[in-house]
Amino acid sequence: MDKLWAHLIEVQPDPDPWVVLVSALVALAIVGFRLPWQLSRGLITIAHEGGHALMALLTRRKLEGIRLHSDTSGVTVTRGRPHGPGMVLTAMAGYLAPSLLGLAAAWLTEQGRVTLLIWTVLLFLVCMLLLIRNLYGALILLATGGAVFALSMYAPSHVQQAAALVAVWFLLFGGVRPILELQHKRRRRQARDSDADQLARLTVLPGGFYVFFFLLVSVLSIAFGAYLMNPLP
Template sequence: MDKLWAQLIEVQSAPDPWVVGGSALAALAIVTFTMSWQLTRGLITIAHEGGHAVMALLTRRKLEGIRLHSDTSGVTLTRGRPNGPGMVLTALAGYLAPSLLGLAAAWLTDQGRITLLIWSMLLFLVCMLLLIRNLYGALILLVTGGAVFAVSMYAPAEVQQVVALVVVWFLLFGGIRPIFELQRKRRRRQARDSDADQLARLTFLPGGFYVFFFRLVGVGSVVAGAYLMNPLQ
């Protein structure tokens, strides 16, 4: 256990500036182009639903399971009071989770804890797998978890560093795009049961306020994450 812990907290050397910049451009391209976004958006959904699940547990709501669908949507099933702080915080956590996870991952990257970051992602995926209640969700988590495990076990340290950086930037950039998609759907009245609209029904604030808040946190996370990973500071 001592050897494993020493390996987990081992500090890697700082990446070259071109590696950080190239990883950011790669992640931005993945999020920007429609085809690559459709193929990878499910990873943001995993973080989104994971955020709902973690907050439900923290607020002592009964977590009944998570479903991930092939259209990249998802749902987290909880039971408890239909209103109150626990329900509000659970609904609030979804759209914030990818950006905040990306920010936490950026901090670990800044500290050189690449191995700890990769194994934290693996642990998160395993916990999600235990809560999944549909076959497609289990399959996508197994594939994603298998890829992360393969990188952690067989990839050289330099490759692990690049993969970690791309994932961090992808969470930061990918946390923003669904918020703009939500705004467009709400404008067309196609998202009456969105998290923002549920929050509007639970509180005295309109749904547009929550969309603005999601966007503010997302953009702030990108700025803070970029500052943390800036190789020139």
């Protein structure tokens, strides 16, 4: 156990500045272009639904399960009081989760704890797998977890570091686009049961306020994450 812990908290040297910049550009291209975004958006959905599930557990709501769908949508089913702080926080956590997870991952990467970050992601995926209630969701989590496990076991340290940087930037940038897509759907009245509209029904604030709040947190997470991983002296 001592050797395992020492391996997990091993500190890697700082990446070259060009590696940080290129990884940011790669992640931005994945999020910004239509085809790579459609192929990778399911990863953001995993973080989104994981955020709902984690907050439900923290607020002591009964977690029934999680479903991930082939159209990159998802749903987390909980039981408990239909109103109150627990329900509000659970509904609020989804759109904030990718950005906040990206910010936490940026801090670990800046500290050189890439191995710890990778194994934390694996633990997160295993916990979600236990809560999945449909076959497609289980397959997506198994494929994602298998790729992360293979990276941790067989890739050299510099490859792990580069992949971790791309993943961190992807979470930070990828946290913004679903919020913009949400507002676009709300303007066309195609998202009447979105998290923002559920929050509007639970509180006195309009749904637009929550969209703005989600966007503000996501943009601030990008700014602070970029500050943490700043490659320049």
